[in-house]
Amino acid sequence: MTDNQSTTPDLNRYVRQTTYAPLGSDGQRRLAAGAVLICGCGALGATLANLLVRAGVGHVRIVDRDRVDLHNLQRQVLFDEHDAAENRPKAQAAAVHLARINSEVACEPIVDEIHRGNIERLIEGIDVIVDGTDNFPTRFLINDASVKHGVPWVYGGCVGTEGQTMTIVPGQTPCLRCLLPECPDPATLPTCPTHGILGPIAGLIASLEALEAIKLLSGNPEAVSPVLTVVHLWENRLHQVSLAGLRDRADCSCCEHHRFTWLDGQADQSR
Numbered sequence: 001m002t003d004n005q006s007t008t009p010d011l012n013r014y015v016r017q018t019t020y021a022p023l024g025s026d027g028q029r030r031l032a033a034g035a036v037l038i039c040g041c042g043a044l045g046a047t048l049a050n051l052l053v054r055a056g057v058g059h060v061r062i063v064d065r066d067r068v069d070l071h072n073l074q075r076q077v078l079f080d081e082h083d084a085a086e087n088r089p090k091a092q093a094a095a096v097h098l099a100r101i102n103s104e105v106a107c108e109p110i111v112d113e114i115h116r117g118n119i120e121r122l123i124e125g126i127d128v129i130v131d132g133t134d135n136f137p138t139r140f141l142i143n144d145a146s147v148k149h150g151v152p153w154v155y156g157g158c159v160g161t162e163g164q165t166m167t168i169v170p171g172q173t174p175c176l177r178c179l180l181p182e183c184p185d186p187a188t189l190p191t192c193p194t195h196g197i198l199g200p201i202a203g204l205i206a207s208l209e210a211l212e213a214i215k216l217l218s219g220n221p222e223a224v225s226p227v228l229t230v231v232h233l234w235e236n237r238l239h240q241v242s243l244a245g246l247r248d249r250a251d252c253s254c255c256e257h258h259r260f261t262w263l264d265g266q267a268d269q270s271r
């Protein structure tokens with residue numbers, strides 16, 4: 001980060017959010033000093049990057065191995081037909097668009113898959129991790145790295161018109177494995193290629209995730225959601241599952257016993 005990014009943000013461009021009392025100018029300065037890792041830059045990740053860069057998060061590291069395809073444009077809001085025609089790597093295409101949106105933010109695109117050999121390096125210097133992935137093995141790996149290094153992360157996923165999100169603050173809230181002790185079998189889960197996805201559910205889940213990251217980065221951890229939020233957007237239904245007491249009951253191998261089986265390769269990471 002340069003001094004310009006970390007210490008002297010142009011607060012005038014953020015006046016509509018600094019006017020919001022819980023954020024304020026102090027929160028804005030904290031955002032400018034903050035660093036986020038965006039895991040995946042598809043529908044969730046593109047909206048996350050868009051919102052967090054516009055909000056003035058100082059450093060945004062984006063990791064994605066894929067390239068932009070025409071059928072991504074229906075929901076992946078950072079990309080355009082030119083990116084698809086050029087078949088550009090999503091992380092790099094995102095960084096180009098994001099630099100035009102807010103040049104004060106340091107965007108760091110990384111064209112790579114997230115795996116146990118690089119996840120700990122990817123979270124170095126990171127204050128909050130946000131989930132733009134599309135599979136549970138990667139989420140379990142992120143959860144291990146988050147808990148091991150004490151870096152909060154915001155889980156989010158969606159398919160069709162349904163989605164869910166939950167914030168994990170290591171040592172304070174249940175982790176993903178308190179909720180799901182075993183990784184769901186990918187063969188049993190619906191996916192976007194098999195069941196489709198509509199843009200609004202990705203926009204909604206990513207927006208919920210982005211605000212959780214903004215709360216954490218701006219010095220408002222008490223405002224972090226204590227529930228698992230589940231949205232059925234086609235039926236216009238939202239419900240919230242309390243996580244109170246889950247950590248006590250779970251006897252979690254990850255956050256209670258610090259067995260990081262996804263990081264150390266003991267877990268089955270076949271996809």
Ligand SMILES: [Zn+2]
Binds near residue numbers: 253
């Ligand atoms: Zn746990």
